[in-house]
Amino acid sequence: MTQRVVIIGGGAAGPKTAAKLRRENPDMIIEMYTDENHVSYSACGLPYYIENIIPDIEELLVRSPEEFERHGIKVFLEHKAIKIDKEKQTVIFEKHPYPEQIEVFYDILVIATGARPYLPDIENLHDFKNIYTLRKLEDGIAIKNAMKKAKTATIIGLGYIGIELLEAFIKNGLEVSVINNHKFIMPMFDEDISKQIEKHILEKDGDKIKIYNNQHAVKITGENEIASKIITDKGNEIETDFIIISTGIVPNSEIAKEAGLKTGVKGSIWVNSHFATSYPKIYAVGDCCEKTHIVTKKHCWLPLGSTANKEGRCAAINIASGNCDFQGVLGAAVSRYFDYTVCMTGITEREAKALGYDVLTTTVTKEDRAGYMPEAATITLKMIVDSKSREILGIQGIGNGDAEKRVATVSMAIMNGVKIDEFMGLDLPYAPPFSTAIDPLLNALQKIEEKLKENT
Amino acid sequence: MTQRVVIIGGGAAGPKTAAKLRRENPDMIIEMYTDENHVSYSACGLPYYIENIIPDIEELLVRSPEEFERHGIKVFLEHKAIKIDKEKQTVIFEKHPYPEQIEVFYDILVIATGARPYLPDIENLHDFKNIYTLRKLEDGIAIKNAMKKAKTATIIGLGYIGIELLEAFIKNGLEVSVINNHKFIMPMFDEDISKQIEKHILEKDGDKIKIYNNQHAVKITGENEIASKIITDKGNEIETDFIIISTGIVPNSEIAKEAGLKTGVKGSIWVNSHFATSYPKIYAVGDCCEKTHIVTKKHCWLPLGSTANKEGRCAAINIASGNCDFQGVLGAAVSRYFDYTVCMTGITEREAKALGYDVLTTTVTKEDRAGYMPEAATITLKMIVDSKSREILGIQGIGNGDAEKRVATVSMAIMNGVKIDEFMGLDLPYAPPFSTAIDPLLNALQKIEEKLKENT
Numbered sequence: 001m002t003q004r005v006v007i008i009g010g011g012a013a014g015p016k017t018a019a020k021l022r023r024e025n026p027d028m029i030i031e032m033y034t035d036e037n038h039v040s041y042s043a044c045g046l047p048y049y050i051e052n053i054i055p056d057i058e059e060l061l062v063r064s065p066e067e068f069e070r071h072g073i074k075v076f077l078e079h080k081a082i083k084i085d086k087e088k089q090t091v092i093f094e095k096h097p098y099p100e101q102i103e104v105f106y107d108i109l110v111i112a113t114g115a116r117p118y119l120p121d122i123e124n125l126h127d128f129k130n131i132y133t134l135r136k137l138e139d140g141i142a143i144k145n146a147m148k149k150a151k152t153a154t155i156i157g158l159g160y161i162g163i164e165l166l167e168a169f170i171k172n173g174l175e176v177s178v179i180n181n182h183k184f185i186m187p188m189f190d191e192d193i194s195k196q197i198e199k200h201i202l203e204k205d206g207d208k209i210k211i212y213n214n215q216h217a218v219k220i221t222g223e224n225e226i227a228s229k230i231i232t233d234k235g236n237e238i239e240t241d242f243i244i245i246s247t248g249i250v251p252n253s254e255i256a257k258e259a260g261l262k263t264g265v266k267g268s269i270w271v272n273s274h275f276a277t278s279y280p281k282i283y284a285v286g287d288c289c290e291k292t293h294i295v296t297k298k299h300c301w302l303p304l305g306s307t308a309n310k311e312g313r314c315a316a317i318n319i320a321s322g323n324c325d326f327q328g329v330l331g332a333a334v335s336r337y338f339d340y341t342v343c344m345t346g347i348t349e350r351e352a353k354a355l356g357y358d359v360l361t362t363t364v365t366k367e368d369r370a371g372y373m374p375e376a377a378t379i380t381l382k383m384i385v386d387s388k389s390r391e392i393l394g395i396q397g398i399g400n401g402d403a404e405k406r407v408a409t410v411s412m413a414i415m416n417g418v419k420i421d422e423f424m425g426l427d428l429p430y431a432p433p434f435s436t437a438i439d440p441l442l443n444a445l446q447k448i449e450e451k452l453k454e455n456t
Numbered sequence: 457m458t459q460r461v462v463i464i465g466g467g468a469a470g471p472k473t474a475a476k477l478r479r480e481n482p483d484m485i486i487e488m489y490t491d492e493n494h495v496s497y498s499a500c501g502l503p504y505y506i507e508n509i510i511p512d513i514e515e516l517l518v519r520s521p522e523e524f525e526r527h528g529i530k531v532f533l534e535h536k537a538i539k540i541d542k543e544k545q546t547v548i549f550e551k552h553p554y555p556e557q558i559e560v561f562y563d564i565l566v567i568a569t570g571a572r573p574y575l576p577d578i579e580n581l582h583d584f585k586n587i588y589t590l591r592k593l594e595d596g597i598a599i600k601n602a603m604k605k606a607k608t609a610t611i612i613g614l615g616y617i618g619i620e621l622l623e624a625f626i627k628n629g630l631e632v633s634v635i636n637n638h639k640f641i642m643p644m645f646d647e648d649i650s651k652q653i654e655k656h657i658l659e660k661d662g663d664k665i666k667i668y669n670n671q672h673a674v675k676i677t678g679e680n681e682i683a684s685k686i687i688t689d690k691g692n693e694i695e696t697d698f699i700i701i702s703t704g705i706v707p708n709s710e711i712a713k714e715a716g717l718k719t720g721v722k723g724s725i726w727v728n729s730h731f732a733t734s735y736p737k738i739y740a741v742g743d744c745c746e747k748t749h750i751v752t753k754k755h756c757w758l759p760l761g762s763t764a765n766k767e768g769r770c771a772a773i774n775i776a777s778g779n780c781d782f783q784g785v786l787g788a789a790v791s792r793y794f795d796y797t798v799c800m801t802g803i804t805e806r807e808a809k810a811l812g813y814d815v816l817t818t819t820v821t822k823e824d825r826a827g828y829m830p831e832a833a834t835i836t837l838k839m840i841v842d843s844k845s846r847e848i849l850g851i852q853g854i855g856n857g858d859a860e861k862r863v864a865t866v867s868m869a870i871m872n873g874v875k876i877d878e879f880m881g882l883d884l885p886y887a888p889p890f891s892t893a894i895d896p897l898l899n900a901l902q903k904i905e906e907k908l909k910e911n912t
Contacts, residue, residue, distance in 0.1 A: 044887060045826055048888060048889075305886060305893050306894070307883065310881055324880075328881075332886070343885045344885075373504065373509065404861070404890050408865050411883055412868040412874070415879075415882055415883065416869075416874050422783070425766055425871075427762070427785050427788040429867070431789070435762075437761050438765050
C-alpha cells in the first residue's frame, strides 16, 4: 500500500523534507500542512526586505504551493496542527478562519513546526499594537510599515536579527535605542569580541544609536494601544515610536510534548541522528528539534536556517529507507552591520572554559588581503583551541574584511577534528586580491603553536 | 661555537627562513645573499602595479634590508651565488657590478634561489629590447613603461600571470593578442572550465582581444632591436608594440645540481619533508625545490608564493632544532580577470584520470549568495572525487561570485582526506549576504552523492 507522509510545517525544514522525499520516492503520498498562508520562504531575508535592499517581499518566496503541487506534494495552507494521536497515527488540524477540525491519518509523520520568538516578562507587553517580533513574512511587512512612519525605534535584545534590524533602521534614518539584558551585545560571542563589535557600531553611528547594556525592560507605557515609552530596571525611560523584541526564540514543541514525545534542551524535540523521535513513525526536523554539538558531543539547541535545510534533506533520505547519519552542528553563523562582518563557528572561550577544556586562545588582527590592494580591509580572528588535544574548538571573526571565508574553512577543520599541527601547512589559494601570502588564519595558528611551545 | 647560516635568495622563501630562524634562535649568525638589489618583495603584486591599481612599486616591498639588519640578519645585495663547495662548506659569490668573488663559509646552507621564466625556442627571441618576462621588480617597471607607450601587446602563454597582465593591458586601453600553445587557455584547469573562462573573457572584451589557441610563436621580426611582428606555426602574423613571454618558469637549481645535490621533477632540488637536501647541512626552500603532492603522494613541482612562505618557516624551525614536518602541497591557486575569479585546488579530472582514479565529477552553477541580494553573482564549481575511496581529489571554481571561499574550504577537506560522506553535513556560516541556505559547495556534494548512488 502507498505510504502517506504528513509534514507539519512549511518554513524551511518541512518543504526541504517534502522536496527531497519526492525525489527519493515518486510513489509516497506527501502532504504538507502549515498554519501560514504561504510555504517555503527565506525568513533570513526579512531584515533586508525591511531595509529595502529587497523591494518586493515576493522575492523571499523560494517555492510556491503550486510548485509543490506540480511535484505531487499536496499543500494545506492555514491548517494549524493542534493534536497528535500517536497510537491512532493521526493529526488533528484546525482549519482557519473557521474553527473546523480535520483529522488526518499518517504512515509517517514529520514535525517541522519551527520556533517562535521568546517574549520576556515586561509589564503591558501585550497591550500595544506597535510592538513587533520578526519571524514570519507578515512580521516583516508590519515592521517595514512601522519603520516608514517612525523617527525612533527601540530594539530589545541584540543578537543576529537585532543587529540586522539595527542596520535597516539606521539606513532608513531612524534613531535607535537598544536595551540589552547582557553585559555586552551579541552575547553568543566572547566578551572581548562583542566589545569590539559594539565599539565599531558606536564609532560608525554613535550619534544615532544608544545602547543600554546590562539592563532589561520592565514596563512599557503608551496610549490608545500605541506604546511610546520603555522603562528599564535601571530606571532609564526611553521614548520610542515602536519596539522590536528580539530576545531569542523558543521551539514550537508543545504539540510533540503533549503527545508524549521525549523533549530535550530548552524543550526542543529529542531526535536521534536519523531525526527519528522517541516514538516510531514520527520524525522531527528543523528549529523545533534538538541538535548534537560536534565539538562538545552534547545535546544543544542551535536553531539555524542552514541546519534546517540539511536536516530536512537527511530526514527525507531516512524516511525513504536510505541511510543518512547526521553529524550534528557547530553553530556556524554570520551576520553583518553594513560592511562589518561578525561570524563564528564552534564554541567560545567562555563555553570551552565552562566545559573544562584546557583552553588556549589567540586573537590576531590582520589585513584580509595584500595590504597594497585597495580592497584590503582588517579582520580580527579569535581562535580557541584545547591545548591538551591540540584540537580547534572554535573561531570568532569580525571586521570590514572577509572574516567569513576563514570561519568557513575552520568549520571544515572542526567538523573533522583537525589538530592544529595538521592545519599549519594548509595550502590555501593565494593572490593579492584574495588573501595574504600567509593567510591571517595561518597566522593565528602559528601564534597558537608558539604559545603551546612556551607552555611545554 | 656560534653557527653561521647562509641563505642564498632574497625573494619570499629566503627572507621568511631568515626571519623565522631569528625568532627561533637569537644567537645564530644569519646571512642572506641575493643577486637583486632589494629583498623580500611581493612579486605576485607586480601585475597590479602594472595595471596601476598600485601606483608606487615601493608598496610591494615587504621588508627592507635595514629591517633585516635591525634583527641581526646580514643582507648582501647584488651577490650572485656561482658555486657551492659542499665538502668545504662554502659558497662562492660574484659581487656585482665587479667580477670580484668572495668565498663564504657556512655551518648551514639554505638554497632559496627561486625560479626564472622559461623561454621557448623562438627565432630571434633574444634580438629585441621590447620582449619581456615578469618575475622581478625591474620586469614590472619595464613592462609598465612599455605599456604606457603602446597601443598593442602580445602575450605568449596564458596562465595565472598571463591573465593578470591581460587585465592590466585591457584596463589601460591596449589591444591584446594571445598566443597559446595549448588547446585552451589557463591549461592548469580542465578543458571544460578553461573554455568557460575563455568564453567569459571574449564576451567581455572580445573586441580588444584575439586569442590564437593551439599554436606557438616560431619567429619574431622587427627593426632596430624593436620587435614588431610575431609569426606562428599556423602562419598567423601578429603585429605588436611589445611582447610578454609567460610560458611558465623553471627552477634555479643549476648551482645545486653542479654541487652534486639530488634533483627531481623538472630539475627542482630534491628535499625531504624537513627541507633537507640530499647532502648534510644543506636545505632548500621555495620555488627552487621539489614538492610532494598531498593528493597523489607523488613528487611534483608546483612553485607558488604562499607555499614558499610556509616552507621557509618550516625549514627555519627544523634548522633551529625544532621539528616541522611539511605535509606537501595541493596546488591551491587563484587569479582573476577583473571581477571574474578563477581558482582551483587539488588535481584536475584530466590528472585524476591519468593517475588511474575512479573519477567522478560534478559541475554546478549557482548563485554564491541568496539570489534576492543585489550582490549575488554566479559561480561554477567543478568537483572531482574518487568513487572508490569517496575522497575529494580536487575542485575548480570560476565566476563573478565568490568561488574562492569554496575552494579554500575544500583545500582544508583535501588536506585531511575528508570523504564526501563526512562533508555532506558541513555546518557553514549562513546569512543572505554571504551564502545560500544550502551552499553551492554542499549542492555539488549532494549531486556527487546522488551520482554515486546511481552507480552502485
